[in-house]
Amino acid sequence: MHTLIRDQEISKHDFVFYSDRLIRLVVEHGLGHLPFTEKQVMTPTGSVYTGVDFCKKLCGVSIVRSGESMENALRACCKGIKIGKILIHRDGDDGQQLIYEKLPKDISERHVLLLDPVLATGNSACQAIELLIQKGVPEAHIIFLNLISAPEGVHCVCKRYPSLKIVTSEIDVALNEEYRVIPGLGEFGDRYFGTDD
């Protein structure tokens, strides 16, 4: 699937289809890192099954625009989940500015799944995480979901926030001098939302 979405020749339809499948896998994997409590249920055969109960207080936060591509998969797994948004404007190569945020009011009590398919330098990710922490979310309650991560971004985020978790499907080779992930897949948002023409 990575081979398909990284191919510059792929049709938009296929790009969305396979991205969605990969994202779904990342989301399911990320959900597996949430805490749980033990629970026992009676099966229709009359036997006791010792299982677990999910963590109920949960929300998603997508980094506009690419992160929004991951919302569908998250909704498909968690019915009626609250999803907040953060928009960070990339001003040149390092000037990052937060220009919009809309988050659930009780976000400090929730476990947060932060959504961004491509982690490049980690600058916008760090800014988004900083905002969540300011809002009272404990660092350990944040799970950051990626499709593709650059080693630079992983270094940047993990060094600064050691108790946060990153779940990703592949770690790429490096960033190039334009801060794009290599081999990467280009501008994810443009390709997913069809604005690359």
Next chain:
Amino acid sequence: MPESTTAIDYVMEKASGVSGGTASGKTTVCDMIIQQLHDHRVVLVNQDSFYRGLNAEELQCVHEYNFDHPDAFDTEQLLECVEKLQSGKPVQVPIYDFKTHQRRTDTFRQVNASDVIILEDADVRLARRIRRDTVEREFPSGESSGRTALSILWAYAKFVKPAFDDFVLPSKKYADVIIPRGGDNHVAIDLIVQHISTKLGQHDLCKIYPNVYVIQSTFQIRGMHTLIRDQEISKHDFVFYSDRLIRLVVEHGLGHLPFTEKQVMTPTGSVYTGVDFCKKLCGVSIVRSGESMENALRACCKGIKIGKILIHRDGDDGQQLIYEKLPKDISERHVLLLDPVLATGNSACQAIELLIQKGVPEAHIIFLNLISAPEGVHCVCKRYPSLKIVTSEIDVALNEEYRVIPGLGEFGDRYFGTDD
């Protein structure tokens, strides 16, 4: 019984004489290990559960009662529980109510026999005694329960007692692992987690049959299983969570298909060395339950061909094929055989037999299950060693009516809403 009683001792030392301290590192360490293992085959048994209930006299002067004294615990019962768990039997652990200082009479915690028991305990004499009992005594090999690997991890921690020097320091020589700095020692905890994971390995059946693949269990998967196995769940939720689980099984099954290497050019102008899917593929569902898995398969493989096989269950063993409709070129395709519950394996074997008759090579069949019974796995894997089974959980056994225990009842009826 080669590996049945590997005892891993580890002593955690609080280097700078931490006094008092309900803020013990031991709970942190146990929690971290359990969280990192992500495995339901690890259970935590806390010594606190075995406090004796106080009598009326003791209750009156409860503030003077010494809860740290070994006599405050029902040690005999604790030992009995650990022994039972080791021999593969489930136990009922009491629930102690710290407000009333009594055991709850209305409820208890059922703990199933597990491959790893983490016993969180505060008393070194108790720990020593259990150690002696488990290391020196010969246990039955547990052949009947299908368990061979059994590890016990003793967590000795928080010895904030005057007897620290007398009891804890000498016991260091019995420890296999010593963790300084407790919960902050991520390296040590990682090593222990890795060790347990390796010891734990896979389900026993996966050791016997290399062609059985159980998808890696996470709390999310376990949670979904808890929901779909609950007899009280609404039909809507049953379908929703079954679908999510099926999707994971299908994705995992697709991962076992062959591939060829392929290089593509990414929009950044770099070369990405990846793989190309196997193109010749089809699904075959065993009517009726198997049809519940078709949607997930279609969601992953656009326009995939899906054949059907209907096998009528006539009594307990008389199986009869009464309908089949398969793609004509099925012999050239890789086949994903769909059936959410594998019980005796009789209908599965009949379906596989039919596929082989139609010319499908055995090695080209991947059989996808949500829940498998050990009997069914034995039956299918023995007969078809090159076929692959991908399942999300292997259950305990079949009952005398050939239904999977604990199982989830009649899957087809629950999924299609015909169980009223």
